[in-house]
Structures are given as structure tokens and as C-alpha cells.
Amino acid sequence: MAFRNNYANMVTERPQSHTRLIRDYDGSNPDFDFIIIGSGIGGGILADDLADRVGHDKRILVLETGSFLYPTHVYNISRIPNFSVANHFGADCFRPYPLPGHFIGGTPQMGFGGRSIFWSGLIPQAQDWEIDYFPQSVRDDFSASYFSLAGERMNESISLGSKAEELVQRFRSSSLNDDFVIEQTPRALHQPYLYPDGTPRDAFFDEPTGVFNTAELLINQVGLTPGAPQEGNGLFIKLNSFVEGVFDVPFGWHEVRTTNTLDGGQRSFYAPQVIVAAGSVESPKLINRSSAYQNFAEPVRQKVGFGLTDHPVSGESQAYVSSLGGGPAIPLTRHDHAKIIFYSRGLTDASGHIDLPFNVEMNINHEYWHLRNNDPSSLPAVDNFAKTRIDLKYSFANCLDDENGILSRWDDGYTPEIRFRRFSDLDHLLQNRFPKVAGWQKSPQDFFNLLNATRDRIFGLFNGLETLTGDYGGGFGQQWPFGWGTVHHACGTLRMPWKAARSESSFSDDSVVDENLQVRNAPGLYVCDMSVMPISTAANPVRSLAALSLRLSEHLA
Ligand SMILES: Cc1cc2nc3c(=O)[nH]c(=O)nc-3n(C[C@H](O)[C@H](O)[C@H](O)COP(=O)(O)OP(=O)(O)OC[C@H]3O[C@@H](n4cnc5c(N)ncnc54)[C@H](O)[C@@H]3O)c2cc1C
Structure with missing residues (x-):
């Protein structure tokens, strides 16, 4: 079914500030070295770091379905409390799952910069007893350098x-x-x-x-250069581009199919390395619509969209x-x-x-x-x-809760219907x-x-x-x-190897991505957002996600 905007939390418009501050990619060359889907904390920090590392001789494209609503965090411009703004782009599109005791409150915002436009900016660090739930190699890298690099990158x-x-x-x-x-x-x-x-x-x-927010980070990275050449190397951004799915094409490349949310136009882009960073609600739906889903073994398939967990x-x-x-x-x-x-x-x-x-x-x-x-x-x-x-x-802290999950609404196949058990x-x-x-x-x-x-x-x-x-x-x-809870920090819907409980001695590898965030059986396809988390830590999660983004950037470069 073709995309139509049923999202109450996604505004489709192209304000003047958009064309003044960044140039949407409009080059004729559809080929890139890296395509990143989503401009939130996961996608934004990854794109920025990759551009620093390899932007001089590689082509990097960020595809974002949202519009250019805010050039920075809402506190930095409007100085109104973020719950008022968040409520404005409210959760009308989420329906409570029809089971007693389930409810979803709050909503990820779909705009340039994703949730980083609305978040509170707190970056506590997950402690050893929590990072025990991450696979050993990730744990070691967090402690050795990436937690502190993440802090530095976000001007801690x-x-x-x-x-x-x-x-x-x-x-x-x-x-x-x-x-x-x-x-x-x-x-x-x-x-x-x-x-x-x-x-x-x-x-x-x-x-x-x-x-800190990733809209500003990316604007700074591309520079105020609306006339920049479109056919060369560097970082490019394309907003109002809803990614329908990622499909296998010959020679190990991937086709990324998009619909322009303003005029419905379809366009495909191609890359050998594609990183899904559409957030813990949208990424599993996107994987569901992509070739990778068909190649999963049944136990892995059952994890896609499930385990949605907040603390x-x-x-x-x-x-x-x-x-x-x-x-x-x-x-x-x-x-x-x-x-x-x-x-x-x-x-x-x-x-x-x-x-x-x-x-x-x-x-x-x-x-x-x-x-x-x-x-x-x-x-x-x-x-x-x-x-x-x-x-x-x-x-x-909260281990992944497999009772919670995301389904696509029956009548349009896109709008999420979320099953989330109340914390009350x-x-x-x-x-x-x-x-x-x-x-x-x-x-x-x-x-x-x-x-x-x-x-x-x-x-x-x-x-x-x-x-x-x-x-x-x-x-x-x-x-x-406890109140009913939110999906503000929700994670786990495309998990890395994880432990279902503290008592388990080993990590299960029926996970959707591996320790390097690569999707199972899908070389060149990665996930880099909250959905890969193996636990919802007591510490707010952004420092861990920023650490994973920087780690993935080094891996890809
Ligand atoms: C009000 C609030 C306060 C918070 N405070 C804190 C805090 O203090 N500390 C902390 O650690 N965490 C906090 N969080 C949580 C944190 O902000 C999020 O967990 C984190 O920003 C999520 O980042 P992400 O990259 O996973 O996803 P997102 O920010 O959701 O980014 C995903 C992006 O992908 C885009 N997208 C989705 N689908 C598609 C598609 N099909 N095609 C193209 N693009 C697509 C979306 O529009 C979005 O821009 C807060 C969250 C909220 C809402």
C-alpha cells in the first residue's frame, strides 16, 4: 500500500527556513557509499562522525521523512517547556492495543533531528551492573573509550x-x-x-x-552552503523523504525506496552500506517492509518489533x-x-x-x-x-519485555499500533x-x-x-x-545479542542485529538507533546510543 501521512506527529511542509539553511539533495546521481535513514541521535551522530572521517572521498546521504521544523532544540528557540511542544505533536496516531492494562503515552517526534529536538539533554552513564547486559565486545568498548567520546561529542x-x-x-x-x-x-x-x-x-x-541536538549538528556539518555541488563527495541531506523499504539488488548493493511526503514522488537511492536509524518505533516497521525480513530465520523474525521497553x-x-x-x-x-x-x-x-x-x-x-x-x-x-x-x-533498569511490541495498523499498513504494558x-x-x-x-x-x-x-x-x-x-x-509510562526512551525492537534476565549466563544470538549492529544475513545493512539496545538501563539511554553510533562509524570507516 502506498504511503500516506497518517502520522499526527509528522508535519509535511517545506518552510523557507529549510531552503535557506540546508540544500536538499537534488543531484541526479542516485549512488552513495553510505545511506543513513533518520536524523535523530543515532543517525545524526553517525552521519556527522562519518562525514568527519571519510566525507572527503565518500558520498553520504541522510534521508529523513520529517520536515525542517526547528533549526535547533525547542528550548533554544521558544523557551517553552518541552511537554507543551511534545503534546502539540501529540500521540493521536497511536492507538492503545486492545488489551486491558495496555496504554501508550508520549510519542517519538518525526522531524529533522528526531527526538533530539525535544529531549531533556541528560546524559548519565550506564553503570557496570547494567552494561553487563551488553555483549562483551560492546561492554569493553564502552568502558575503554566510547562512553567518554560520546560525552565529548555532546559537549558534556x-x-x-x-x-x-x-x-x-x-x-x-x-x-x-x-x-x-x-x-x-x-x-x-x-x-x-x-x-x-x-x-x-x-x-x-x-x-x-x-x-545538544542533531539538527544543529548536521546543519553545522553540511555548512550554510546552499550552492554546494551535488555530484561530488561529502554529506548530503534529503528531508521529506519517507523510506518505504531497503531492497537487495545485485553486487551486494541495496536499493532504498523513498516517497516524497510533499508531492508523493517516488525515488530510489543505492548504496553498498545502508544504516537504518528511524527510531525504536519506525525502524522495526521499516525492516519488516524490507528484503532482510524475508531472509530471517523464524526465531529472529519473531523479535522484529517486539521487546519494546522503557525504564x-x-x-x-x-x-x-x-x-x-x-x-x-x-x-x-x-x-x-x-x-x-x-x-x-x-x-x-x-x-x-x-x-x-x-x-x-x-x-x-x-x-x-x-x-x-x-x-x-x-x-x-x-x-x-x-x-x-x-x-x-x-x-x-528494565530487561527487554517481549510482551510489548509494535504492529502496523491494519488499514494503512504504516501507522504504528503499540502494545505497551502500563507501569502502573x-x-x-x-x-x-x-x-x-x-x-x-x-x-x-x-x-x-x-x-x-x-x-x-x-x-x-x-x-x-x-x-x-x-x-x-x-x-x-x-x-x-509509577504512572502509565511512555515510549520516550523505548528500545529493544531490533535488539543486539541480549540476556532475558540477570540469571542467564549466556547471550542469546537469535538477535536481529549482531554485536556490530549489522542485520543478520544482510551484509551491508545496519541499525543504529534505540531499537538495538539489549536492555532499558536505569541511566537515560542517549549516552549509550551516542557511544554505539561513534563505534559503528569507526567500524564502517
Ligand atoms: C521529551 C523527551 C525527553 C527525553 N529526555 C531524555 C534525556 O534527558 N536523556 C536521554 O538519554 N534520553 C532522553 N529522551 C530519549 C531520547 O531523546 C531518545 O531515546 C533518542 O533521542 C532516540 O533517538 P533515535 O535516533 O533512536 O530515534 P529518533 O530520535 O526517533 O530519530 C528517528 C528519526 O528517523 C525518522 N524516520 C522515521 N521513520 C522514517 C522513515 N521511514 N524514513 C525516513 N526517516 C524516518 C524520524 O522522523 C526521526 O527523525 C527523551 C525523549 C523525549 C521525547
Whole structure:
């Protein structure tokens, strides 16, 4: 069936800013060395790095179905909270799968730069107990260099200033340090006006620093050169080009068939190396429509589109405080702000179960870091001018959940219908999800006790504590830990070799891609987006994806 735009989250238009800032590839030569499908974090970082490495003598094409909506991250231009923008391009096209207890909230945005236009820019690093779920060669490469290279590429900033660092040092001197690696939460900035330790580089400190995004990265890479020759080497971009599928052609090349989303025109491009980076929802559908799918063994076929997994993140516990104790009091006012992550060390009990399969994310005066991070001159939106507010939440790791998956809608064959189990179903988490990632199985009350006790260990270090939220629990005045969940960080739909649970000693190789992200039985066809992840880590996933993109770039070059 021919493509028609049923996506509520994909705008089809060609604004003037598009033609002013980048030239769509309109050369007559359809042949390239590399074709990358999708311009999000996975495709964008890969394309940028490949262009640096081999752009002088190779032809690289990025095909993106979305339009040129924003030249940069939405915070950097509109300064409106991203949930408003995300809701605007909302999830109307996703239908809940017709099973009780399943729901999908949130949606990947299909535009130039993909989700990187809307994301929060937090790049915590997955810890050893989580990267245990990646195959050995990937794990080794992450630790040896790619995690830090990913941080460098995204202009990692690791401090919000000296007060924030003082707080981290104080937490580290407490018993929390036994269970957690405590750091300021690293953030990805596009315009690196700060040194990594948080000190300003120069007078530009008063300017917005900006959130890293791949639209801007790619615009910078191609340069403002609308007249650039189209037949030579280098990086080329073609927007409004929906890829229908990737098909085998003679001599090991691939045909990439596209439909122009503006006028319906069809055009094919060819390359020996094609990288699918259409995101965890669209990539499996694309593979499904491609030759590779026909060549899969049945167990591999069954993985395509299944295992869609996000990490459960709890609701916030909040309190007002006056200072941090545990030593000479560190006073806290409305003008102080910090974003601190408590990474679980993954310590195990006598049975080998992971005590704390989660990170704790804490904000001090939350609203400061979020928008004022990008625009320090904007006024803080405070709920109480006299008091400092702290909040914390838990983000759990989650092994791939094969009960979740993506189907193409029956009436058009394109629009995704997503089956995704609600995280608010605590019994499922306690009986199925947490045992897989941690080994233990807890009753709801024991689980509430774990959350409340961990919260109390952190809150207990503050002076002048006035709690604003109830205990986690199911009773009156208490807080149910998890909401319905989203696919914001979802992964796993075209997985690499993986372990279904912590108890498994070996990796299953019925995976869709191998350790080098090459699609099984499809030489020259790769996947480079969230769908290859073998686990949804407690740490937000972009640093791991950026690391995989840089690793793949080196492999391909
Ligand atoms: C609001 C929000 C906040 C977030 N905050 C964080 C955070 O702080 N830290 C973190 O680590 N993660 C965060 N995430 C998650 C993170 O942004 C995503 O997991 C990541 O950006 C996904 O990158 P991707 O390359 O896999 O896919 P995408 O960004 O979805 O890119 C895929 C691209 O492919 C294009 N495409 C799709 N189908 C086709 C086709 N058939 N033909 C051509 N092109 C196609 C799409 O238009 C899109 O541009 C957040 C996500 C959201 C939505």
C-alpha cells in the first residue's frame, strides 16, 4: 500500500527556513557509499562522525521523512517547556492495543533531528551492573573509550557550579556513598560556553548555552552552503523523504525506496552500506517492509518489533528544606540549584540479587536547571519564594519485555499500533520485571518500604525538612509509585545479542542485529538507533546510543 501521512506527529511542509539553511539533495546521481535513514541521535551522530572521517572521498546521504521544523532544540528557540511542544505533536496516531492494562503515552517526534529536538539533554552513564547486559565486545568498548567520546561529542557539562559540587561532596561523605556513585547529572550542550567543570569560558556565559541536538549538528556539518555541488563527495541531506523499504539488488548493493511526503514522488537511492536509524518505533516497521525480513530465520523474525521497553520512573517525592547537614550546615536558598544523580553501585546480597536496581535523580530548585540552564536570564517560576524545594525520583533498569511490541495498523499498513504494558501495574513489575533485572521478588509493602527508606536516607540529611508528598504506597494520602509510562526512551525492537534476565549466563544470538549492529544475513545493512539496545538501563539511554553510533562509524570507516 502506498504511503500516506497518517502520522499526527509528522508535519509535511517545506518552510523557507529549510531552503535557506540546508540544500536538499537534488543531484541526479542516485549512488552513495553510505545511506543513513533518520536524523535523530543515532543517525545524526553517525552521519556527522562519518562525514568527519571519510566525507572527503565518500558520498553520504541522510534521508529523513520529517520536515525542517526547528533549526535547533525547542528550548533554544521558544523557551517553552518541552511537554507543551511534545503534546502539540501529540500521540493521536497511536492507538492503545486492545488489551486491558495496555496504554501508550508520549510519542517519538518525526522531524529533522528526531527526538533530539525535544529531549531533556541528560546524559548519565550506564553503570557496570547494567552494561553487563551488553555483549562483551560492546561492554569493553564502552568502558575503554566510547562512553567518554560520546560525552565529548555532546559537549558534556558536568557541573551547575560550586554550590552544586559542595552538595555532592557532602553526600559522598555520608553512608549513601556505600551504595551509590554520587555525581552532578551530566548534560549535553550544543554551544559549549561552559568548561566541563561548570566555569564560564568567557563573557558569553550570559547567553543561552543550548541543548545538544542533531539538527544543529548536521546543519553545522553540511555548512550554510546552499550552492554546494551535488555530484561530488561529502554529506548530503534529503528531508521529506519517507523510506518505504531497503531492497537487495545485485553486487551486494541495496536499493532504498523513498516517497516524497510533499508531492508523493517516488525515488530510489543505492548504496553498498545502508544504516537504518528511524527510531525504536519506525525502524522495526521499516525492516519488516524490507528484503532482510524475508531472509530471517523464524526465531529472529519473531523479535522484529517486539521487546519494546522503557525504564520505569517513579513519581517525585518532594520537600522544602533549609540546609544540608551531615557536617557544618550548607545553607540552601531559592538561588541555589543542583541536579544530582545517585547511581546504584549494583551491590548484591548473599543470594547474588541486586539490592538497588535503580538510580535516584535529585533536583534542588528544579525549575532553575531546566529552562534557566539554557537561558540564565529568564525568571525562575517558583512555587514558594521563601523556600528551597528538593525532589527526587527513582529510575529502574528494565530487561527487554517481549510482551510489548509494535504492529502496523491494519488499514494503512504504516501507522504504528503499540502494545505497551502500563507501569502502573505494580504486580507485573514486582512479579516479572524487577525479578529479571535484580533477581529478587518483593511484596508490594516490602517494595514501598525500600523506596521510602531510600528516600528517608537522602531527605534525612537535610535540615528544616517539610515533606510535600506522602509515602510511596497504596493507602489514603500515599503516592502510587509509577504512572502509565511512555515510549520516550523505548528500545529493544531490533535488539543486539541480549540476556532475558540477570540469571542467564549466556547471550542469546537469535538477535536481529549482531554485536556490530549489522542485520543478520544482510551484509551491508545496519541499525543504529534505540531499537538495538539489549536492555532499558536505569541511566537515560542517549549516552549509550551516542557511544554505539561513534563505534559503528569507526567500524564502517
Ligand atoms: C521529551 C523527551 C525527553 C527525553 N529526555 C531524555 C534525556 O534527558 N536523556 C536521554 O538519554 N534520553 C532522553 N529522551 C530519549 C531520547 O531523546 C531518545 O531515546 C533518542 O533521542 C532516540 O533517538 P533515535 O535516533 O533512536 O530515534 P529518533 O530520535 O526517533 O530519530 C528517528 C528519526 O528517523 C525518522 N524516520 C522515521 N521513520 C522514517 C522513515 N521511514 N524514513 C525516513 N526517516 C524516518 C524520524 O522522523 C526521526 O527523525 C527523551 C525523549 C523525549 C521525547
